[in-house]
Amino acid sequence: MLLSIFSKLMATSVFLLFLPLIFFSSSSSSTIDRLNRASSLSVEHADDVLTSRNGIFSAGFFPVGDNAYCFAVWFSESSSEGNRTIIWMANRDQPVNGRKSELSVLKSGNVIITDAGRFTVWSTDTVSESSVFLKLDENGNLKLQNSEGVLWQSFDSPTDTLLPQQLLTKDMKLVSSRSQGNFSSGFYKLFFNDDNVLCLQYGGPHITVYWPKPWLKSWEAGRSIYNSSRIASLDPWGYFSSSDNFNFTSADYGERVQRILKLDFDGNIRLYSRNYGKEKWTVSWQAMSEPCMIHGTCGPNSICSHVPHLGRKCSCLQGFKIRDRTDWSLGCVPEFNLTCTRNETGFLKLSHVEFFGYDYDFFPNNTIETCENLCLEMCDCKGFQFKFVKHDHPDNIPYCFPKKQLLNGHHSPNFEGDLYLKVPKKTLPFQETGLNCSSTVVKQLNRTYTKHPENASQKFVVRFAIVFGAVELGVIFVVGCFFLRAHQNSNAGMHNYYRLATGFRKFTLSELKKATRGFSEEIGRGAGGVVYKGVLSDHRIAAIKRLNDASDQGEAEFQAEVSTIGKLNHINLTEMWGYCAEGKHRLLVYRYMEHGSLAEQLSSNALSWEKRFEIAVGTAKGLAYLHEECLEVEILLEVALKCVAEDKDARPTMKEVVEMLLRQENDSELV
Structure with a gap:
């Protein structure tokens, strides 16, 4: 009797054990990791998703537009911005309607996606006589399986993403x-x-x-x-x-x-x-x-330029206009008509501009004049690239590349070559692309230097780096003076919020008091104010400069000056994160330099001669890259590299270098 009762209980337990599977196979939706044969997921039910057993990945219909959905696999947990991270899509180029669309596992062993219950837009193209099921694995792989193995898997047809072990x-x-x-x-x-x-x-x-x-x-x-x-x-x-x-x-x-x-x-x-x-x-x-080295960025007849902290920027060649302002990949079109008449055609030089590929041929050991003649002989020649290519020997060999098309264009100060654009003579001269640092004519600097008896290479590099520090302090002092200017006609009762073009965050005074623990840890001071160390709410360590009395400066003007400073972005400049303009208080928030300043490092004995040399050359190159075509920086770079590279006594003193810079600034009317 007991054995009979136990047998009935076991049979009931087995039935109850399989009851969820029976229920699931007859259901049209699922929230677990697999979808059985003759089942489907509907676009109309938000809970119709598969979730891997570890909960990391989910699969279902994902909105990609207005009433447009694609079946996708994504990370279940969204990022800090609240976005889902998509790792795979089935029908990325043919979204389905938000009503009556489904993903179905057919009895035949095929998996299909139907649009509005009528059209099949995607299929695994599989067939199986045995029962199949669609499963989302813990590694993010969506697999169609039967008793014999895997019939299809998403890992074999990736979209734009690879996962580990894929x-x-x-x-x-x-x-x-x-x-x-x-x-x-x-x-x-x-x-x-x-x-x-x-x-x-x-x-x-x-x-x-x-x-x-x-x-x-x-x-x-x-x-x-x-x-x-x-x-x-x-x-x-x-x-x-x-x-x-x-x-x-x-x-x-x-x-x-x-x-x-x-x-x-x-x-x-x-x-x-x-x-x-x-x-x-x-x-x-x-x-x-280098993002501008990626082809197709800006389209035909246009130039890509990289601006630090801002990214890539596209611009049309001179004499061209953008084809479609909503899509830079379409490039630019000419605003002039070229003829094949030689005396009506000229060339516009664009320095440090390269258009890669689409050459008629390359011609070594050519002068600019012979390269011009080659391009003039070809009616559909758009211009030519002229550059020096270094080979195994120290001599530079000039190469000429006449262009069929002007594609993959970019501007870089480090590119040792020029583009000569073919244009009608009547349109010349254009203004060459580049940074216009002054509206006045810049005078040539006299490069005759006096001898100095104690100019060892290492001493020069150390002093050279210290001069940069002195110049930097001078700039900070000048900026501080700007912030201290009083404006008697400002409206002290208005403290409106003006959003900066640079995207800086506006901090409240209480936030910065909390970050600095009541401005308790001072790390530096100068004529413009005192600098404190602080920890922001997002755990970033910051250097917070509290400016001296600037209570009469209006917030709008203060923010305009901050915005101006923010435009001077470069990888070698301390990054500004935000500001505070509250009542009479004016504060600036910078990234904290954990390893101290360059001046502190140079003053110590921790740096080798090779490291000091790299610092000097890197500083000069960084400034040249930041200013690109500015003459005073080019002169400084030339002076620095020449004096460091040549082991001679004829080098300028630090005082002479600073005096040359000041003379150059006065000559070009730069502040």
């Missing part, structure tokens, strides 16, 4: 999205080419490869073409390896964090990482450090 093979490619908010297929691709090399390609109106550097042979770029396996992958620790010998290690290698390798819409491939939870993704590696 392979990129010869039959796969990553395709960027069209823009920041447009998930449809864009112009950029990451794939293995026919030479077994992993490369980045721009596939817009004109197809070009821009990574690795196209002017390099494979072996010159450190790649191998003798491995036809064509396979690459990212491990969970942040190490990426490819069969063509390309590999890299993330900046946070070894940490247990979430990672994705993504081909962004701007054509750069980046490795992102974040701690588990709702945190912001940070870049731990990227392929291209």
Whole structure:
């Protein structure tokens, strides 16, 4: 009797155990990790999603526009900005309607997405006689399986993202999205080419490869073409390896964090990482450090320029106008008509401008005059690139590149070459592209220097760096004076909020008091005010400068001056984060320099001669890059590099260098 009762209880338990599965197979929606045969997920039900067992990944219909949805896989937890991080999409180029659209697992073993219950827009194209199910794995892979194994998986057809342990093979490619908010297929691709090399390609109106550097042979770029396996992958620790010998290690290698390798819409491939939870993704590696070297950025007949902290900027060539102000990829069109008559055609020189590719041919050992004649003989020649290419010997060989089209244009002070644009003579002269530092004529500096008996190389470099520090302090003093100017006609009763063009944050006085613990830790002072160390609410360490009495300065004018300072952005300048203008109080918030100032380091004995040399040259190059075409910086760079490189006694003293700079400023009427 007891045995019979126990048997009935066991049968009932087995029935109850399988009851959820029976219920699920007859349901049209699911919130677990798998979808069984003859089941579906509906676009109309927000809870119709699959969630991996570890809860990290979700799959379902994702809104990509007004009444437009794509079936996607994403990280379940949103980022700190509140956005979902999409890692895969099925129908990215053919979204479905927000009503009656479904993803269904058919009895035949196929998985399809239907638009409004009528049209099939996507399919796995699979067939199975045995029962199948669609499952979202803990690693983010969406798999269609039967009793014999995997029939289809999302890891085999990536969109723009690779996850750790996901392979990129010869039959796969990553395709960027069209823009920041447009998930449809864009112009950029990451794939293995026919030479077994992993490369980045721009596939817009004109197809070009821009990574690795196209002017390099494979072996010159450190790649191998003798491995036809064509396979690459990212491990969970942040190490990426490819069969063509390309590999890299993330900046946070070894940490247990979430990672994705993504081909962004701007054509750069980046490795992102974040701690588990709702945190912001940070870049731990990227392929291209110079964003303007990415092809197709600004379209035909236009130039890409990189502005530190602001990003890329597109501009039309002189004599051209933008084709479509909403889409720079379409480039610019000429506002003039060119004829094939030689005496009606001239050339406009654009310094440090390069247009890569689309050459008729290259012609070595040519002068500018012969290159002009070559281009004039070709009616459809748009201009020519003229540059010096260094080979194994120290001599520079001039090369001429007549251009069929003007594509992939960029401006860089480091580019040693010029573009000569073909234009009608009647339109000359144009003003050449560049920074106009003064509206007056700049006089040539006299480069005759007096001898100094004690000018050892190391002493010069140290003094040279100290001069830069003195100049910096002078600039800070001048800026402080600006902030201390009194304006008697300001309205003290008005403290309106004016948002700065630079995007600085406006802090309250109470926030900064709390950050500095009542302005208790002083780290420096000068004529303009006192600097305190503080910790902001987002845990960033800041240097907070409390300006001396500036109570009569209006907030609008104060913010205008802050905005002006903010435009002087450069990687070697201390970053400004915000300001405070409350009542009579005026404060500036900067990034805190954890390792102290350059002056402190130079005053110590911790730096070797080689490091001091790098600091001096790097400082000069940084200023030259910041100011680009400004004559006074070019002169300073030339003086510094010449005096450091040549081991001679004929060098200027520090006093003479400063006097030359001051004379140059007076001559060009610069403040």
